[in-house]
Amino acid sequence: MKVVYTDVLVIGGGLAGLRTAVGVRRRGRDVLVLSLVPAKRSHSAAAQGGMQASLGSSAMGAGDNEDVHFEDTVRGSDWGADQRVVRMFVNTAPKAIRELAAWGVPWNRVARGSRESVVNAERITITESNEAHGLITARDFGGTKKWRTCYTADGTGHTMLYALGDQTIAHGIPVLERQEALALIHDAGRCHGAVVRDLITGELTAYVATATVIASGGYGRIYRVSTNAIICEGTGVALALETGVAPLGNMEAVQFHPTAIITAGILTTEGCRGDGGVLRDVDGHRFMPDYEPEKKELASRDVVSRRMTEHMRKGKGVPSRYGEHLWLDITNLGRAHIEKNLREVKDICEYFLGIDPVEQWIPVRPTQHYSMGGIRTDHTGQSQGLKGLFACGESACWDMHGFNRLGGNSVAETVVSGMIVSEFVADFCETEGGAGLSVALVREFLQREQARLDRLLHGGGSESANELRTRMEQVMMDRVGIFRTGEELERAVRELQELLLRSRNIGVRSRVRGANPELVAAYRVQKMLKVALCVAQGASLRTESRGAHFREDYPQRNDRDWLKRTLATWPSEDDTLPTIGYEEIDVTTMELPPGFRGYGARNHIEHPDTGARVAEVERILDTMPEADRFARQSALMEYESLLPEKYRGRNERLTERLR
Amino acid sequence: MSTNAGSPPNGEGTGRRLQLRILRYNPQDPDSRPHLQTFEVDEAPNMTLFVALNDIRDHQDPSLQFDFVCRAGICGSCAMLIDGRPGLACRTLTGNLGERITLAPLPFFELIGDLSVNTGKWMRRMTERLEAWVHAQEDVDLRRLEERMEPELAEQIYELERCIECGCCLAACGTARMRKDFVGAVGLNRIARLRLDPRDGRSDAEYYELIGDDDGVFGCMSLLGCEDVCPKNLGLQTRIAYMRRKMLRAAVFPA
Numbered sequence: 001m002k003v004v005y006t007d008v009l010v011i012g013g014g015l016a017g018l019r020t021a022v023g024v025r026r027r028g029r030d031v032l033v034l035s036l037v038p039a040k041r042s043h044s045a046a047a048q049g050g051m052q053a054s055l056g057s058s059a060m061g062a063g064d065n066e067d068v069h070f071e072d073t074v075r076g077s078d079w080g081a082d083q084r085v086v087r088m089f090v091n092t093a094p095k096a097i098r099e100l101a102a103w104g105v106p107w108n109r110v111a112r113g114s115r116e117s118v119v120n121a122e123r124i125t126i127t128e129s130n131e132a133h134g135l136i137t138a139r140d141f142g143g144t145k146k147w148r149t150c151y152t153a154d155g156t157g158h159t160m161l162y163a164l165g166d167q168t169i170a171h172g173i174p175v176l177e178r179q180e181a182l183a184l185i186h187d188a189g190r191c192h193g194a195v196v197r198d199l200i201t202g203e204l205t206a207y208v209a210t211a212t213v214i215a216s217g218g219y220g221r222i223y224r225v226s227t228n229a230i231i232c233e234g235t236g237v238a239l240a241l242e243t244g245v246a247p248l249g250n251m252e253a254v255q256f257h258p259t260a261i262i263t264a265g266i267l268t269t270e271g272c273r274g275d276g277g278v279l280r281d282v283d284g285h286r287f288m289p290d291y292e293p294e295k296k297e298l299a300s301r302d303v304v305s306r307r308m309t310e311h312m313r314k315g316k317g318v319p320s321r322y323g324e325h326l327w328l329d330i331t332n333l334g335r336a337h338i339e340k341n342l343r344e345v346k347d348i349c350e351y352f353l354g355i356d357p358v359e360q361w362i363p364v365r366p367t368q369h370y371s372m373g374g375i376r377t378d379h380t381g382q383s384q385g386l387k388g389l390f391a392c393g394e395s396a397c398w399d400m401h402g403f404n405r406l407g408g409n410s411v412a413e414t415v416v417s418g419m420i421v422s423e424f425v426a427d428f429c430e431t432e433g434g435a436g437l438s439v440a441l442v443r444e445f446l447q448r449e450q451a452r453l454d455r456l457l458h459g460g461g462s463e464s465a466n467e468l469r470t471r472m473e474q475v476m477m478d479r480v481g482i483f484r485t486g487e488e489l490e491r492a493v494r495e496l497q498e499l500l501l502r503s504r505n506i507g508v509r510s511r512v513r514g515a516n517p518e519l520v521a522a523y524r525v526q527k528m529l530k531v532a533l534c535v536a537q538g539a540s541l542r543t544e545s546r547g548a549h550f551r552e553d554y555p556q557r558n559d560r561d562w563l564k565r566t567l568a569t570w571p572s573e574d575d576t577l578p579t580i581g582y583e584e585i586d587v588t589t590m591e592l593p594p595g596f597r598g599y600g601a602r603n604h605i606e607h608p609d610t611g612a613r614v615a616e617v618e619r620i621l622d623t624m625p626e627a628d629r630f631a632r633q634s635a636l637m638e639y640e641s642l643l644p645e646k647y648r649g650r651n652e653r654l655t656e657r658l659r
Numbered sequence: 660m661s662t663n664a665g666s667p668p669n670g671e672g673t674g675r676r677l678q679l680r681i682l683r684y685n686p687q688d689p690d691s692r693p694h695l696q697t698f699e700v701d702e703a704p705n706m707t708l709f710v711a712l713n714d715i716r717d718h719q720d721p722s723l724q725f726d727f728v729c730r731a732g733i734c735g736s737c738a739m740l741i742d743g744r745p746g747l748a749c750r751t752l753t754g755n756l757g758e759r760i761t762l763a764p765l766p767f768f769e770l771i772g773d774l775s776v777n778t779g780k781w782m783r784r785m786t787e788r789l790e791a792w793v794h795a796q797e798d799v800d801l802r803r804l805e806e807r808m809e810p811e812l813a814e815q816i817y818e819l820e821r822c823i824e825c826g827c828c829l830a831a832c833g834t835a836r837m838r839k840d841f842v843g844a845v846g847l848n849r850i851a852r853l854r855l856d857p858r859d860g861r862s863d864a865e866y867y868e869l870i871g872d873d874d875g876v877f878g879c880m881s882l883l884g885c886e887d888v889c890p891k892n893l894g895l896q897t898r899i900a901y902m903r904r905k906m907l908r909a910a911v912f913p914a
Binding site (some may be wrong): 037038039040041042043045046094095097098099101102103104106107108109110111133134135136137152153155158159162163166167169170175177178200201229230231263264266267321340344347348351352353354466508509510512514515516517518521647649650651652653654658 | 685687688704705707716717721722723724726727728729730731732733734735736750752771772775778779780782783786787790791792793795799801802803804805806807808809810813814816817820821823824853856858859
């Protein structure tokens with residue numbers, strides 16, 4: 001029995017996991033990172049467009065600050081977000097970007113003087129001030145009032161991940177590659193680490209830790225077509241679910257990105273539209289202004305994806321052998337801009353489609369992209385059901401995205417949540433110390449996982465993991481997609497339950513204990529089916545439309561009955577459905593009470609407390625006409641005491657200098 | 660793992676039947692001997708090697724080992740020898756290859772099995788050896804405005820930062836064949852990138868300590884293999900030549 005002891009075990013080697021590890025290490029704790037692949041290959045590398053932080057340095061970002069970022073994020077979330085967490089996030093994002101700048105990320109910078117740009121399909125001239133020259137610049141993204149998305153061409157995730165990957169090495173943090181956690185070791189509501197499988201040798205090891213952090217990304221690969229890397233299978237989230245006590249939050253909130261290329265589902269960044277690209281239909285008509293006259297192509301992702309699907313349903317899609325699509329037209333941006341700022345997009349078009357986007361339109365359609373749901377945590381990142389378990393990044397429901405996240409807010413979340421959560425993890429280690437743990441418990445978990453693997457290898461099962469998985473992906477795509485109905489969702493749940501039952505009888509042909517891709521597929525699909533059931537069942541029960549969750553049979557956002565977070569647990573291994581519960585989102589403490597988002601449908605049922613809270617907010621603000629924005633904010637909703645001390649404090653801007 | 664999202668839903672093909680000859684060897688298994696195994700796959704339109712290999716694993720041999728992560732040319736996981744030439748399998752369209760395609764693992768790196776090699780382990784060691792991270796002079800106050808940088812300089816740094824550590828340059832390198840500790844174009848490019856960055860406070864003399872020998876910048880024989888195969892089209896030879904001049908200068912005129 002191999003056992004490794006450490007203070008902190010981080011599961012996941014992307015931006016969130018690495019930033020957490022660096023934070024914990026800086027607090028003097030031992031930390032180990034487990035990663036399925038070399039850390040710099042993580043899905044974080046694929047983030048092209050950028051990271052939101054309200055620096056307000058560029059001309060089109062002038063006047064931006066935490067308040068505007070806060071409001072955009074809450075509206076984007078369709079009021080599903082935890083507003084205190086959003087405040088923590090928007091206040092730390094500028095610090096995160098400045099830290100990354102110091103670590104070497106070559107953020108694009110403001111260049112003084114005038115330049116041509118494309119806004120709303122028209123050429124305009126933008127003039128940058130002298131005093132902003134050399135500061136970090138920003139581009140436009142959907143759902144934001146200001147240009148706030150900081151970037152390095154269209155390789156933002158890559159540059160961030162490399163800077164952080166190298167910092168991890170500089171801090172001497174071991175990143176154990178090709179290691180997969182199979183189960184969390186836990187007992188009486190306390191997490192003690194994980195049972196981990198070496199993907200090369202097949203050997204099992206127990207990693208025993210004071211605190212365990214899951215930062216394993218999203219669950220996009222439960223869908224047939226996804227922009228996600230193929231390792232984004234949601235199995236990290238399943239680790240928490242399988243404890244039976246750690247709830248997952250808002251699993252039905254799944255985002256579709258408007259512009260992935262057919263057929264591969266590879267993403268073209270929102271920066272294409274942010275920089276001035278437009279969407280066209282089969283007739284070459286630019287249709288988004290017909291639906292969203294104000295924000296057009298730059299409404300939030302859930303809205304644009306739905307409008308595209310709606311337009312295709314009207315017969316305006318472009319038929320192709322791979323199904324219908326629409327066109328993304330960036331030809332108006334010009335060769336120089338595309339070859340400099342959208343080079344990855346150009347490469348992808350050339351390699352996968354054989355077209356030159358400088359001259360030809362790109363065939364795109366909405367595709368599964370992001371998981372708003374995940375391991376439900378409190379504001380410190382700790383699981384609500386399992387002490388000592390933390391989560392951050394896409395695998396967590398922290399919850400700053402609510403039911404829809406804005407482009408550029410997820411890469412920002414990875415590092416920001418990593419910074420914040422690592423401080424709380426370090427605090428936890430200080431108060432908890434090395435918890436006394438029985439060797440018998442560790443042995444029990446190791447033996448249980450070994451028995452599961454043996455059963456797959458030698459149990460004589462007859463089901464094919466691959467077949468079950470393909471069917472699951474198709475069910476999710478067909479019945480739990482952009483537009484949902486009760487009838488389809490109920491069918492999806494039934495079919496997934498059947499698949500789950502069948503998955504208990506999977507057999508593996510190749511009996512190799514070590515590197516065995518078939519065995520990996522077998523145990524992963526068992527976990528993925530549970531995750532898929534959480535998504536489908538949550539969606540089936542939520543009879544309203546909010547953010548990315550859209551019910552055709554209940555098109556209104558219903559704050560009266562549904563202003564609450566979905567919680568899913570899996571109490572018994574014999575269950576075939578998650579147990580669903582809810583957590584109220586309190587209107588009476590909101591800084592920004594629910595209202596119209598500013599795009600999409602103007603159509604919701606009000607919460608009974610909303611009117612009173614709106615009046616209270618007005619009353620509070622009326623009593624302080626002379627106060628600055630910080631005092632006004634603080635009077636509405638206190639949050640700063642929730643932040644780790646080192647990340648409190650204001651952010652300097654050209655227009656808001658610190659003394 | 661089923662990952663054939665890129666294949667056509669209706670099974671429509673191009674009419675070609677591809678023969679993929681794949682080098683099989685599992686060092687974990689004492690009975691395994693390296694050999695070429697041929698698999699046949701019906702070609703689909705816009706089929707990439709990613710799609711073809713998954714098709715083989717899903718339908719013919721579940722034990723076949725290979726690596727993909729992003730399958731979009733961004734992460735660098737899937738570098739292998741494609742008809743003898745290092746390249747990224749995910750964005751190689753089978754339509755650009757003949758009907759007989761030979762696939763082998765990238766040489767130079769430790770073999771994990773079949774087409775899978777351990778680039779991560781080598782890259783980590785290289786990064787440690789070259790201390791290939793920004794050596795900042797002091798901690799910054801995160802609440803303050805960031806240090807300014809000329810926009811053109813930021814763009815130049817990004818140009819060199821685009822390396823994805825796929826390992827193709829080392830697989831194509833003559834020196835790497837002879838010197839197992841050669842840092843390769845990937846390492847030298849990394850140092851060139853740091854040298855350009857004003858945030859890294861190290862001097863040329865300090866860089867000389869890291870790469871001023873035959874395992875570093877003086878080991879390069881300018882065979883151009885690295886630049887020929889780099890999937891990101893980085894101007895590696897120009898960078899190496901420039902660093903060689905700088906390092907020579909640092910050696911002759913130490914500060």
